Amino acid sequence: MNAGPTPDDGVLTELRRHARQLVDELDGPVRRVRLRSGDTVLEVEWHGPAQPVPTPRDAPAGQPVAAAEQPAAALLVRAPMVGTFYRSPEPGAAPFVAVGDQVRTGQVVGIVEAMKLLNEVTADRAGRVVELLVEDGKPVEYDQPLVALDPA
Structure with missing residues (x-):
């Protein structure tokens, strides 16, 4: 008898998607990724050759600059x-x-609306805003870069 999807199935699916996105954004070989959401943990480790990561020149023109391409x-x-x-x-x-x-x-640098709740996005450190990476009113993913700061 199949009990159907558990509440953690959706969370695990979301963690898998975030892991794929994270691996795509990193600028070096990936050996291990661990993500957690509440009690659900996704851990992936590669024992063979490191996963290839696209270089900045592989990105299509006109796309926002990814985290791997930031100074x-x-x-x-x-x-x-x-x-x-x-x-x-x-x-x-x-x-x-x-x-x-x-x-x-x-300091608040923006808001992310999720399920009709407004969540403030704050700067972790002080700095000067050098680039706004997402347009106003656009959808964003978890851990997506929003604002680039120069710490100087």
Whole structure:
């Protein structure tokens, strides 16, 4: 008798998708990935040759710059969850940050809406905004880079 999908099946499917995306974004060989969401853990380890990772020149023209293509010194503010990214607190309001702005640790740089809840996205460290990587009102994935900061 099949008991059907468990509540963790959806979480595990989402973790698998995030693992694939993470491997695609990294700029070096991947040997091991471990992701956790609540009590569900996905751990993948490769024992053979390292997985090939696309180089920046393989990316189609016009796509946003991926994390692997950011300058080594750039700090990335990442999406805390899947949802819709907004640069301002409400339509027509000034954006939280713009390119060139200096931000402090903990400062709100955007909002991710998920299931009608607005979740603040804050900078982990201080820095100057060098690039906004996602347009206002666009869908984002968990851990997707949103804002690039120069720590200087």
